[in-house]
Amino acid sequence: MSRAAQPLVELRGVRAAYGPIEVLRGVDLTLGAGEVLAVLGPNGAGKTTLLNVLAGLHPLAGGDVILAGRRVNAASATARARAGLCLIPEGRGVFPNLTVRENLRMAAGIARGRRRAAVEEAAYDRFPKLRDRRRQLAGTLSGGEQQMLALARGLATDPAVLVLDELSMGLAPLVVEQLYGQVAGMARAGVSVLVVEQFARVVMGVADRAALLVQGRVAAVGLPGEIESKLSSAYLGG
Amino acid sequence: MTETSERVEQFRADVAGMKLRDPATGLDRLLVKLGVAGLVAGPCFGVAAWFISHGTRNPLQQRDAIVVGLLGLTFAVVGAALFVKGALARFLRFWMARLVYEQQVQADRVAAARGNGDRRYPVG
DSSP states (O other): OOTTTSOSEEEEEEEEEETTEEEEEEEEEEEOTTOEEEEEOOTTSSHHHHHHHHHTSSOOSEEEEEETTEEOTTOOHHHHHHHTEEEEOTTOOOOTTSBHHHHHHHHHTTSSSOOHHHHHHHHHHHOHHHHHTTTSBGGGSOHHHHHHHHHHHHHHTOOSEEEEEOTTTTOOHHHHHHHHHHHHHHHHTTOEEEEEESSTHHHHTTOSEEEEEETTEEEEEEOHHHHHHHHHHHHHTO | OOOHHHHHHHHHHHHHTOOOOOGGGOHHHHHHHHHHHHHHHHHHHHHHHHHHHHTOOOHHHHHHHHHHHHHHHHHHHHHHHHHHHHHHHHHHHHHHHHHHHHHHHHHHHHHHHHOOTTSOOOOO
């Protein structure tokens, strides 16, 4: 396979478990450069575990995680993050007891060759609301603003692969639309995005491909339109 | 953000340059093993020093025994420190994660009590 055609992320027969309970049962997925892949599925399908395995936060029970053609099963989460794999976890992943500015500065600490002020300015340009809130504790922001901050922190690290877990959780539709607008912008700029969502509709307009995860297995992969038609049976068990 | 293809190439290069290690041979385990070795070797040196010093009337050899004894003490102290460091590292990581989580919950409580996320805290 040529380097250009080689997927940036590849999961081969990935298995993971919590003690005796097997959550992922041989997941195969690929994510190309600049592609947006939506992983959908009902609650408990193993979506978050899949992302944690990819990010190196949860141990593999079997299979391979391959980044840019290299098997990285033994790479730590830190090494994967340093290479450019950025996970924005469910529940926003901001430091609640730090201000917005401090949160951004922490992210700027691992940004490649970018000055803190430049990272901050880029974040404020992308999310102007954060500029007004820069002295406010992150934990006291609204849910949408916290998610904006999480996204801004992720982007500050100049990721090659952005992994988003339930970006829309608990947010108003208008905010979700705005956040996914930013995700679409990142994808246009060439960042590969793997996004997990329980509520499929919001992500379908942004995704290039979608995968349906049911009970730890990929039930279907295809264009968003094709997968959308299979969602109700997967969610309702029909 | 850097140029797309440039960033992708950088990502490929960074992944190719990753140092992969077997988690089973992690530093923590190595430190614990070294610590245990030090803890075992220390008393052995001490016992050896006792036998050396009691087996001779030569003051030079007795001084050697003192050196051996002190070496044993050093091994035991350093070994204990390494053992505690290695053994506690994992526990402390979880402790830190728990601390962050509790702070998050506390901040949520404060935010909920204030009833308005837009109000500012007097910070810095």
